[in-house]
Amino acid sequence: MPELPEVETTRRGIAPHLVGHSVVSVTLRQAALRWPVPAELPALLQRRKLLAVNRRGKYLLLQFKHGHVLLHLGMSGNLRIVDVNQPAARHDHVDIRFNNNAVLRFTDPRRFGALLWTSEPPSRHDLLRHLGPEPLSDAFDGDYLFARSRKRKQAVKLLIMDSKIVVGVGNIYANESLYLSGIRPGRAAGRVSRASYHTLAADIKAVLAKAIKQGGTTLRDFVGGDGKPGYFKQQLRVYGRAGEPCQRCGKPLKEVRLGQRSTVYCSACQR
DNA sequence: CAGCGCCCCTGCCCGC
C-alpha cells in the first residue's frame, strides 16, 4: 500500500481526528513488528496530548510534548480511525485510543512496519538522520540529482530509490517517472546527463504530486474504514504492464529485475 | 565508502 502519496494521504486522513486530543489507552496485541514495539509505550502515551502528525519520507511522526511516535507502514501496513466498539481483526496489532473515542488502529499483515518511540528530535533519530531531501521540496531538483550521481555506477533506478539520496520514491513511481523521462532504468547513474536529471526530477515531483492529489479523493473512504485504495492503478503507464504495448510507441514493454524489484520499461522510448 | 543481496512476514496467484 504505502508509497509516499499514500503515507501523506494517511497523515491527512488521521490528523484531523486526533490532533489536540489525549491518549486514553494503548492496546498492544502484537509487538513483533520489524523491531519490537516498546512495551513501555502505553505508559509513555497515557494522558498525553497529540500535538501534530508529521511525515518524513515514508515515516509518520506522532508529535507529543515529550517525544515522538515514529511509525512506518512497511509493505502492507495501514492506519485507520475506527470507533471504540470496532472489534479487532487478525493483524490489527496496535490501537491508540483517544479521549474523543477515536481509535487509531495499526494493521500490518506482513509486519514489515515499525512503531517506535523517541524522545530526541526525530531528525536526529538513527532511522531518519541520514535521509535525503523530500522529493517535493526545493532542495530536490535536477542539479542535486546530477551532483549526487557523479561517478556512480549503480543503476539510476536504484539511485532514485535510495532514501539517502531522496526519500519516498518507491518501486511504482521509480518505474513511472523513468518512463516519463525517457531514461532506461538500468543506465549507470553517473552516465545520465544533467539535462536528463532535470527532466527526471520534474517527473518525480509531478507523478508524486498527482498521486497525492488523487489520494485526497479517497480520503473519506480511507478514514471511513474500508481502506482499499487502488485509485491510481489505471493511470500507471508501465508498472504492472510488462508485455503490454507502450502507450507512446506500441512496442511491448520489457521487464527486468533491478535490486530484486520488478522493473518495467520501453526499450525504444527509454535510453 | 559504494554497491549488492538477504531477509523480516503473510497473502495471493499460478501451474501442476
Place this chain on the structure above:
DNA sequence: TGCGGGCAGGGGCGCT
C-alpha cells in the same frame, strides 16, 4: 482441491 513456488507497493543490515 491441495500444494509448492514465486512474487508483492520497503528498507535496514551485513558483507565484499
